Amino acid sequence: MLGTTSLLCYTCKPTKREEANNADIALSMHLALRSRACGDWMPLNENYGIFFAAGVPSAACSRADGNPAGDARAACVAAARFGVDPYDDGREASPAVAYGAVMPEVDIVLKSLRDPYLFRLADGGFGIAATRTARGGDPDGSERSSFLLAVSRDLTDFEQLGQVVLDTDAGVNKPSVEFDQNAGEYRIRWRSDDGVARIAVVRDIAEAVGRTLAVADDTEALDAAAAGRDPAGACADAADVYGIADVVPGNSIAITEKEARTLIARFGRIYNTGASVRPYSIPASLRGEEARAAVWTLRNVCAELKYSDGSSAMRAVDWDADEIGRLNDDLAAGRLVAGDRRAIHGRIRQTVYPVPFAVERADPSVFAWKWNGEPLFLFIATEDEDGNCIDPRGGRTHMPLRVASSIAQLSDAAGGREREVDLLVRGDLNSEGRAMTGCFWAPELHVIDGRLSILFMPCFDGPSANPDGSPNDRAGKPDMWTGSCHIMQLRQDADGRDLDPREPGNWTVPEPILGPDGEALNPVQRISLDMTVIVDSGRWYYAWQQVGSVWIAGFDPKRPNRLTSKPRQIIVPEYAWDNAIAEGPNAVVHDGRIFLIYSGSLVGIDYTTGLVTAPAGENTDLLDPATWTKLAYPLQKSGMYNGEWQLGTGHGMWSHDEDGNLIYVFHNAEYEGGRYGGRDAQVRRVHWSAEGMPVLDLQSTEELHPDYACITMNITLS
Numbered sequence: 001m002l003g004t005t006s007l008l009c010y011t012c013k014p015t016k017r018e019e020a021n022n023a024d025i026a027l028s029m030h031l032a033l034r035s036r037a038c039g040d041w042m043p044l045n046e047n048y049g050i051f052f053a054a055g056v057p058s059a060a061c062s063r064a065d066g067n068p069a070g071d072a073r074a075a076c077v078a079a080a081r082f083g084v085d086p087y088d089d090g091r092e093a094s095p096a097v098a099y100g101a102v103m104p105e106v107d108i109v110l111k112s113l114r115d116p117y118l119f120r121l122a123d124g125g126f127g128i129a130a131t132r133t134a135r136g137g138d139p140d141g142s143e144r145s146s147f148l149l150a151v152s153r154d155l156t157d158f159e160q161l162g163q164v165v166l167d168t169d170a171g172v173n174k175p176s177v178e179f180d181q182n183a184g185e186y187r188i189r190w191r192s193d194d195g196v197a198r199i200a201v202v203r204d205i206a207e208a209v210g211r212t213l214a215v216a217d218d219t220e221a222l223d224a225a226a227a228g229r230d231p232a233g234a235c236a237d238a239a240d241v242y243g244i245a246d247v248v249p250g251n252s253i254a255i256t257e258k259e260a261r262t263l264i265a266r267f268g269r270i271y272n273t274g275a276s277v278r279p280y281s282i283p284a285s286l287r288g289e290e291a292r293a294a295v296w297t298l299r300n301v302c303a304e305l306k307y308s309d310g311s312s313a314m315r316a317v318d319w320d321a322d323e324i325g326r327l328n329d330d331l332a333a334g335r336l337v338a339g340d341r342r343a344i345h346g347r348i349r350q351t352v353y354p355v356p357f358a359v360e361r362a363d364p365s366v367f368a369w370k371w372n373g374e375p376l377f378l379f380i381a382t383e384d385e386d387g388n389c390i391d392p393r394g395g396r397t398h399m400p401l402r403v404a405s406s407i408a409q410l411s412d413a414a415g416g417r418e419r420e421v422d423l424l425v426r427g428d429l430n431s432e433g434r435a436m437t438g439c440f441w442a443p444e445l446h447v448i449d450g451r452l453s454i455l456f457m458p459c460f461d462g463p464s465a466n467p468d469g470s471p472n473d474r475a476g477k478p479d480m481w482t483g484s485c486h487i488m489q490l491r492q493d494a495d496g497r498d499l500d501p502r503e504p505g506n507w508t509v510p511e512p513i514l515g516p517d518g519e520a521l522n523p524v525q526r527i528s529l530d531m532t533v534i535v536d537s538g539r540w541y542y543a544w545q546q547v548g549s550v551w552i553a554g555f556d557p558k559r560p561n562r563l564t565s566k567p568r569q570i571i572v573p574e575y576a577w578d579n580a581i582a583e584g585p586n587a588v589v590h591d592g593r594i595f596l597i598y599s600g601s602l603v604g605i606d607y608t609t610g611l612v613t614a615p616a617g618e619n620t621d622l623l624d625p626a627t628w629t630k631l632a633y634p635l636q637k638s639g640m641y642n643g644e645w646q647l648g649t650g651h652g653m654w655s656h657d658e659d660g661n662l663i664y665v666f667h668n669a670e671y672e673g674g675r676y677g678g679r680d681a682q683v684r685r686v687h688w689s690a691e692g693m694p695v696l697d698l699q700s701t702e703e704l705h706p707d708y709a710c711i712t713m714n715i716t717l718s
Contacts, residue, residue: 005260006034008041008242009118009128009250014137017605018647018671020048020638021246023136024576024606027112028052029128031155031267032244033260034252041242044267046640050633052575053111053132053148054078054160056085060093061107072097075549075625076108078574078632082162083210085109087141096524096547101569103524104548105580110135112576113148116250119177122184126152127205129175129188132163135576144168147175147190149209154259156266158632162209166200168192176251177205189218265309265691270698274306275348275708277317282331284338284717291332298324303348303711305704311690315704316659317711319346327715340717348711349659350704354413355642356680359670360384361400362603363530363584364681366407366655366665367445369452372497375658378403379410379681380423380443380454387670387678390459391426391438391478399424399440399456403502407657407683421502423454423488424510426478430458430486431511437461438478442584444653446533448540449557452490452501455542457529458510459483467526485521485531485544486510487560511561513542515553521567522546530651534587536594537619543596545583549573550598552623570625571612573600577634578610588654588662589616591692596628597635599650604676605669607650609636609696636666636696646682647671652696654686662686664696 012026028049032041044050057079061072072093073079094103102108113130114137121127132148134140142148146163166172171193179186186208188200197218202208238247255263280301282294302314323344330336358364361381369376379402385392400420402410410416426437436458443456462472462479472479488510491499499506513531515521521528524547531544534552542563543552550571553563571582578600587596594614601608612628614620620627638647648669655663664686670677685703687695 004254004256005036006252007118007255007260007263008032008034008252009116010242010244011114011116011248011250012047012246013248015246018645020647022606023112024579024601025049026246027114027133027137028576029113029116029130029250031263032242033263041244043244044263045633047244048633048637048639049577050155050267051113051116051128051150051152051158052577052632053113053130054082055108055110055574056082056088057102058091058093058107058109059084059088060091061097061102072100072102072107074100075569075572076102076574077625077628077630078160079108081160081209086146086163086165094524096569099523101524101547101549101551102572104573104582108572108574109140110574110576110579111140112137114248115174117174117176118251118253120179120253121151121205122179122181122186126155127177128152128158129164129177131172131175135579143173144171147172149205151206154262156262161206164188164205164208165212166190166198167212167215168198170194170196170198179205188213265689266693269308269702270311270687270689270695271308271702272305272705272708273308275303275704275711276306277301277303277711277713279714279716281716281718284331284336284340286331287334288332292328295324295328295331298327298344298713298715301713303346305348305708307687307690309690311688313661313687315661316349317346317713318349319344319713331717336717338717342715342717344713344715346711346713348704348709350700350709351408351657352700353408353683354411355644355682356668357411357665357683358416358681359412360386360678361681362389362667362679363442363651364665364667365444365653366410366663366683368656369445369447371501376403376405377407377410378445378501379416380445381667381681382439382441382443384667384678387676389439389441389678390480395426395478397426397438397440397478398422399443399454401502407663411683421504423504423507424458429509431509434460436510439480439483441480441483442530442651444532444586448487448489448533448560451492452498453560454488454507455485455513455531455533456488456510457483457485457527457531481525481527483527483529485513485528485542487513489560513555513561514563515567516563516565518562521551521563530584532586532653534594534596534622536589536616536622539622541622543570543585543587545581545585548581548583550582550585554623565623568623568625570623570628571596571598571610571630574630575632577601577608577637582610584651586653590662590688590694592616593692594622595654595694597652597654599652600634601650603648603679605638605647605671607648607669608634608638609650609652609666611635611694635694638668639697641684641697642699648679649682657685662688662694664694666696 014023014026029051094106199218200213362384364381439459441457462474554565584599652666667679
């Protein structure tokens with residue numbers, strides 16, 4: 001068919017966590033496009049999963065149970081269309097359900113998938129059929145009589161409809177679905193455990209969920225090839241057939257060139273294809289200071305970079321100062337006439353930050369701030385010496401702050417570590433008079449009501465017993481479960497001028513942030529952490545982690561130690577890739593949308609970065625989980641960066657560099673020879689794709705190709 005290409009869906013054989021291909025990642029649907037030029041299959045998303053089976057909320061936490069706090073499943077957006085799962089294991093609800101929330105890995109049963117099958121819907125969209133499994137690939141019972149069904153407009157996002165139940169318990173193996181246009185019906189085919197070909201027919205595939213479909217023997221006895229399944233899929237040497245490492249092929253379908261471009265734009269590599277500067281005209285009649293002022297503005301002219309997906313970015317240029325000076329002198333002295341031309345040469349500015357940026361500094365925050373008019377950059381992070389972030393350095397817990405006039409000067413390579421100042425140390429008291437003995441986790445810098453502020457979590461010595469009465473192995477030692485969100489603010493003098501942030505005594509005593517009635521934030525456990533600020537439509541919000549998920553509440557910036565609304569759960573880890581936790585939220589507004597990143601999959605080499613978005617500036621209720629749209633796969637994951645593996649990337653923060661470019665500050669895991677050694681801070685610039693998605697892994701040569709780094713600005717005297 002003219003104007004089409006082939007798209008393969010597949011899973012992978014699980015290999016190593018170090019290759020970002022453990023079972024949580026491998027047992028998801030991957031996609032690859034076939035090159036029309038050479039016929040090779042090209043994996044999308046760096047051969048990483050794109051469609052993951054959603055975790056299933058237990059029946060005990062559904063609205064049907066009469067929960068007085070409301071729908072505990074409200075933040076389970078991936079499973080929003082799921083009813084009560086017919087294969088529910090009957091587990092009891094966690095205490096979080098009483099507060100209108102779910103607890104990860106207790107109220108949600110995580111899932112994986114195998115044997116994905118892509119098919120066309122009647123309206124031209126895409127459907128996905130797959131065998132749902134337990135997390136990691138073992139049977140979960142659903143394969144006896146059902147398969148997982150999802151639909152998608154363009155395979156960049158997905159709506160999971162749930163299980164299609166068939167009237168059989170003999171096994172549903174390698175389910176496939178095809179729409180018969182002549183008959184106006186979908187034909188579902190599979191084989192039972194004993195190899196018998198079976199079939200079910202339904203007119204509306206979406207309405208098949210929630211019903212039990214009648215089944216019959218497939219009298220045509222179609223084999224896998226006749227059913228549309230690629231015959232090479234059964235090959236033992238599938239990796240050789242497809243040229244994809246560890247591939248377990250599903251099927252392939254034809255897609256249009258437009259659909260292929262959409263997939264490449266989202267899941268392919270974006271790279272710099274050119275750079276330009278528009279020509280400028282200066283009146284030849286200018287003299288003296290007017291001439292110098294006109295030429296001086298040329299120093300701020302930026303270059304426009306073009307990219308393979310049709311996107312662009314503006315970058316500052318370091319222009320040749322001598323050439324600008326000669327133009328300046330000649331114009332001011334009247335030595336130029338209309339029609340004269342000059343060329344100013346320059347180099348596009350691209351700071352490549354050291355890797356690592358700061359060793360054993362986790363949960364990093366870089367903040368651009370003006371100290372009474374003086375531009376400064378501040379860096380603050382969690383001490384993570386050798387992976388011990390509770391009582392590191394032999395119990396000498398501290399909160400390290402770096403201050404410099406540029407981001408590069410904050411790095412270890414530029415002496416940033418030697419210039420660190422400890423704002424807090426073990427034993428300092430909070431506003432309740434309690435000694436803060438450990439943690440000082442995830443400090444973030446924000447300006448709240450005009451005051452430089454730090455949000456962070458200290459922890460305290462553990463009590464003798466846990467809340468359930470069991471002995472506490474952290475009794476008399478820093479215990480992370482005692483930690484809670486705190487705030488400290490920079491003091492100002494009588495004239496409202498900020499004091500020096502490098503002086504610990506210039507900060508207020510840390511105060512715990514409490515609920516609207518003075519209660520602790522976390523009603524289920526003790527711990528609350530990773531607090532950040534979101535401002536939208538004149539409203540101020542805190543977002544933070546507790547109960548293994550992200551919560552949100554309003555607050556008054558004039559009283560930042562107290563919430564003004566009850567906390568609501570808005571992000572729950574629902575997939576195998578983010579699994580046990582959603583934490584480290586941080587937001588930026590771009591083109592009318594709030595981009596809230598979060599991290600999942602526990603601290604370590606599996607850490608990933610997820611994304612939810614919401615409308616900005618529209619008075620939207622950010623406390624409503626339905627306001628937020630979740631990306632179904634990681635925005636950032638372990639992978640290669642500038643030729644080196646970076647594992648466990650996450651807990652990032654948006655910030656800006658000296659030229660106003662958006663940057664992303666995050667940590668990755670130190671990991672060598674199978675040994676985990678803590679987390680290191682990294683800094684990268686962010687690229688916005690043509691479709692408006694943030695790209696966090698643009699390599700240096702993809703951001704700016706060396707061939708386009710040198711540029712010329714043409715000046716005409718008019």
